[in-house]
Amino acid sequence: MAVARVGTSGWLYPxxxxxxxxxxxxxxxELEYLSGRLATVEINGTFYSLQRPDSFRRWHDETPDGFTFAVKGPRFVTHMKKLADVETPLANFFASGVLALAEKTGPLLWQLPPSLGFRPERLAAFFARLPRSSDEAAWLARRHDDRMTGRALLVNDTDRPLHHALEVRHGSFQTPAFGELLREHVISLVVADTAGxxxxxxxxxxxxxxxxxHGDAELYTSGYSETALDEWANRIRGWLADGHDVQVHFDNDVKVHAPFDALALAGRLRA
Structure with a gap:
């Protein structure tokens, strides 16, 4: 049976x-509190800098059985390197402790910058480098560079599949060729609501x-109305009925809408 998980993007917001x-x-x-009420959360800190294995272990241990983490790939890979020549940065990322999430590992999120358009050859080369299991991730992690010496985690407890999702922010991706490329490499397209x-x-x-x-009226700021939440719930039920698992993360955190919208959507899906 297909499963829907609803959560937020991050949890450390004053x-x-x-x-x-x-x-x-x-x-x-705070993570313990959130994970007792929602089913998943995105780890955003991995986007900004390499974390440490102890942090991933702590996040794993602070959350209940069945909870999962979506892990955001580093901006060094997506925004600075723009997906090119990234074998070592990917190795460093997977060596930084991701494997410590073990059975709580959710999908890996790769968010492209608005400046990066549809470049199929570059995308295909990047997709080919992505590990599709935790064993492959451990193999890749062993190819880290010197900056990870003494702070790397290179083993996993058992082999599990890894799922990848891509969020794009350039109009040139609105072409059938993009969807075909994602299907060929079994990469999920992120359905991103960004207030237009x-x-x-x-x-x-x-x-x-x-x-x-991210917000349907104002980016990162506006909350979702009852009508909008009903529409998203119906859309998600359709995907579930077609046999697709669904992962939903609210990123409209500025005015504290995200956790409450997530709870409201999760409640609709349980009804």
Whole structure:
């Protein structure tokens, strides 16, 4: 049976304290609190810098059985290198502790910058480098460079499949050739709701449908109305009925809408 998981993009937001998080809740317990109410969360810190194995182990241990983490790939790969010549940066990323998430490893998210258009050859080469299992990730991690010496995790507990999702932000991706390329490499297209700023595409290209809800009226700021949540719930039910797992992350965090919208959508899907 296909499964839908609903959560947020990140969890360490000061404005959430005393609004979503109870007053006086220690900051170190915020992930524990969120994971007791939602099914998944995106790790955003991996986008900005390489983390450490102890951090991944702690996140794993602070969350309940059945909880999963989507892991955002580093901007060094997507925004600075623009997917080219990235074998060593990918090795460093997978050596940084991702394998410690073990059975709680969710999809890996790769978000492209608005400046990067559809370049099929570059995309295909990048997709070919991505590990499709935790064993492949461990093999790749062993090819890290010297900056990871003494802080790398290079083994996993058992082999598991890895799923990848790509979020794009350039109009040139709105071509059938893009969907065909994603299907060929079994990469999920991220359905991104960005208040009209970047393309919103609904092409299903893999078994997993990945949805990021950044705000439908104002980017990162606006909450979703009851009507909008009903529409997303109906759309998700359709994907589930077709046998697709669905991953949904709310990124409208600025005014603390994200966790409450996630709870409201999850409640609709349970009804």
């Amino acid at each position: 404005p959430w304290r005393g609004v979503f998080y109870p007053k006086k809740l220690p900051h170190r317990r 700023r970047w393309p919103k595409m609904f092409d299903v290209t893999a078994d997993l449908v990945y949805v990021r809800l």
